Amino acid sequence: MWQNSYQLKQGTESAHLKIIQESNLKIAISAEGKNLDSRVGQRLGDSQYMLIVDLETGDFEAIPNPRGSGQRAAGIQAVVLAITKEVSIVFTGYCSPNARKYLADNGIEVLTGIVGTVADVLEKYKQGDYQEDEPADAEIETGGFQISRSYLIETIKKSAIQFGNLLPIFASVILLIGLFNSFVSRELLSSFFSGNPILDTLYGAVFGSMLAGNPINSYVIGGELLKNGVGLYAVTSFIVAWVTVGLIQLPVEMAALGKKFALARNAVSFIAAIAIAIVTVFVLNTVRGLVY
Amino acid sequence: MPDKAFMALKNSGEVVIKIITPLCLVFIVILILNLFLKPSHIAKFLGREAGMKGIFLSMVAGVISIGPVYAWYPLLQELRKKGVDDFFIAVFMGNRAVKPFLLPIMISYFGWGYAVVLTLFTILGSIFVGYTVGSLGKNAVSW
Numbered sequence: 001m002w003q004n005s006y007q008l009k010q011g012t013e014s015a016h017l018k019i020i021q022e023s024n025l026k027i028a029i030s031a032e033g034k035n036l037d038s039r040v041g042q043r044l045g046d047s048q049y050m051l052i053v054d055l056e057t058g059d060f061e062a063i064p065n066p067r068g069s070g071q072r073a074a075g076i077q078a079v080v081l082a083i084t085k086e087v088s089i090v091f092t093g094y095c096s097p098n099a100r101k102y103l104a105d106n107g108i109e110v111l112t113g114i115v116g117t118v119a120d121v122l123e124k125y126k127q128g129d130y131q132e133d134e135p136a137d138a139e140i141e142t143g144g145f146q147i148s149r150s151y152l153i154e155t156i157k158k159s160a161i162q163f164g165n166l167l168p169i170f171a172s173v174i175l176l177i178g179l180f181n182s183f184v185s186r187e188l189l190s191s192f193f194s195g196n197p198i199l200d201t202l203y204g205a206v207f208g209s210m211l212a213g214n215p216i217n218s219y220v221i222g223g224e225l226l227k228n229g230v231g232l233y234a235v236t237s238f239i240v241a242w243v244t245v246g247l248i249q250l251p252v253e254m255a256a257l258g259k260k261f262a263l264a265r266n267a268v269s270f271i272a273a274i275a276i277a278i279v280t281v282f283v284l285n286t287v288r289g290l291v292y
Numbered sequence: 293m294p295d296k297a298f299m300a301l302k303n304s305g306e307v308v309i310k311i312i313t314p315l316c317l318v319f320i321v322i323l324i325l326n327l328f329l330k331p332s333h334i335a336k337f338l339g340r341e342a343g344m345k346g347i348f349l350s351m352v353a354g355v356i357s358i359g360p361v362y363a364w365y366p367l368l369q370e371l372r373k374k375g376v377d378d379f380f381i382a383v384f385m386g387n388r389a390v391k392p393f394l395l396p397i398m399i400s401y402f403g404w405g406y407a408v409v410l411t412l413f414t415i416l417g418s419i420f421v422g423y424t425v426g427s428l429g430k431n432a433v434s435w
Contacts, residue, residue, distance in 0.1 A: 159323045163366050179300040213360065215394055223401040240414060243389035244421075249362045256365035257372060257381065261425065265382050268424045272386075272417040280410045287405070 025055045027125070028082045029118050030092035034062030036119040041065075042093030044110075045078050051118055052085045055125075082108055091121050193230040204234030205273045208241025209266070212249060218242035232284075237277035244269040321367060350380040350422075351415065354387025361388060379426030386418025 030041030031049045041047020045065075053060040063085075065078055079099050082090050083106050090103060091114045100110045111130055114121055124130060192207075193200045208218065222235040245266050246253065253262040357364060368381055390411050398407045 156323060159319065163319055175300075175304045179304075215389070215391055216397055219394070219397050219401050226401075236410065240389060240410075240417075243361075244386055244418075246361060252362050252365055256369040260428075261372075261378055261381070264425045264428050265385065265421065268382075268421045269386065269417075272421050276410070276413045276417045280406070280413050283409050283413075284405060 026085065026087045027053050027055060027089045027091065028085065028087040029053065029114075029121055030065075030078070030090075031062070031118050034064075036060070036122070037117050039117055040091065040093060040114045040121060042115075044090065044092040044095040044099060045076075047078075047092070050078060050081055052087060053118075053122065079103055193225070193234055197231055197233050200231050200234035201237045201274050201277050204230075204237035204277065205241040205245070205270055208238040208243075208273065209245035209247045209270060211242055212246050213242075215239070215243055232281050233277050236280055237273045240276050241270060241273040244273060346377075346380050347383060347419065347422075350384040351387045351418070354384040354418070355390045355392065357384070357388055361385065377426055379422045381422075382425040383418050383422035386421050387415060389414045389418075 029051045030044055030047035031038040031051045032041055032047060033039070034049050034051070036051075038049070038051075041049070047065050049062045050065050051060050051062050063081060065081070076099075079102055082103060087108060090108060090110045092110070092112060093114060095103075095110045095112050103110055116124075192203055211218070211221075218239045222239050225235050225238070226232065247266070250262060250266060253266070256262075257265075368384070372378070372381055395407055395411075398410075402410075
């Protein structure tokens with residue numbers, strides 16, 4: 001079904017459209033009436049009806065477009081309708097950028113500037129007239145199918161925004177990590193580990209949670225701790241927690257993935273770090289005991 | 293004290309330089325995914341019913357992902373919004389602890405027996421964490 005949207009944009013001069021017979025190629029057409037000879041509605045949100053046409057069977061249904069109390073409400077209704085009816089393409093005269101984006105996020109393409117009757121649209125579609133939706137755009141060939149330049153630019157912008165939203169918090173996290181790594185010396189860490197294996201494993205996980213960065217550093221610090229007499233249980237929980245639990249990154253993780261998820265994942269990972277440490281060292285000791 | 297503060301800043305600066313490359317890579321990955329990945333794909337491969345395929349995919353992705361974890365949050369956020377189950381996100385993050393190209397270093401510090409066993413239990417641990425977090429998400433009352 002996804003493939004169809006891109007088939008439409010694959011314009012070559014001598015194109016003939018092969019309608020890919022996917023099992024659920026449905027399209028929606030804004031209309032001013034409920035018949036095939038009704039004129040295409042000129043505004044997605046404001047048209048009297050939306051005709052849902054099943055291209056495989058040729059059946060169609062005319063759904064009255066609920067007019068909300070304001071223009072925006074009506075537009076949303078139309079968009080939601082298209083999504084719930086699982087159409088692949090919407091044909092209309094004009095569609096607002098927000099509505100277009102929302103539909104695009106749900107895998108639905110919007111073709112605008114459509115005039116004539118519904119029957120005209122269907123005829124033109126079958127003849128492949130709608131391939132030249134954005135004739136002015138250079139087509140960028142990408143691994144087998146083509147994407148129009150405006151779509152690419154739009155997507156780059158969208159990706160950059162997603163990315164940029166998290167940058168400010170990144171900055172503070174990075175600064176904090178630098179601070180921590182500089183002020184917490186190895187001697188300081190070693191002095192915490194008293195020798196009690198249970199407590200040490202716990203402390204190991206705690207310190208691992210507080211620190212972050214390249215795992216290599218955790219191996220280096222872990223090695224130093226070992227040299228200073230800290231037990232392997234603690235060093236292991238330290239190494240695992242270093243990567244899987246992040247107290248300093250927690251605000252960013254909560255912002256990005258949700259408070260519930262972030263807290264749950266970190267809490268469970270903390271416990272898992274301790275468990276992994278215990279099991280790993282235990283297994284190693286047992287195996288060594290058997291071998292030697 | 294100002295000495296240490298300067299060192300801290302320097303450390304942060306080094307971190308920034310170190311993560312610029314992975315960050316760019318992540319941005320490109322986000323871009324590519326936005327371009328080609330539709331919600332229906334996500335649902336098929338990594339939605340609730342994805343099963344073994346999904347577990348394997350997220351495990352591999354976690355293992356090969358480079359850079360600090362916070363560079364990957366934007367991508368994970370998008371995937372989650374598009375319907376990837378929490379289970380797979382957690383498995384991905386847990387498997388980031390497994391880094392094949394760092395194994396030699398781990399081995400030189402701790403021996404290869406340790407490296408193998410730890411890797412094994414880290415992977416198992418990630419599935420446990422994923423399962424727990426995933427089911428917490430499904431069954432918990434929102435808090």
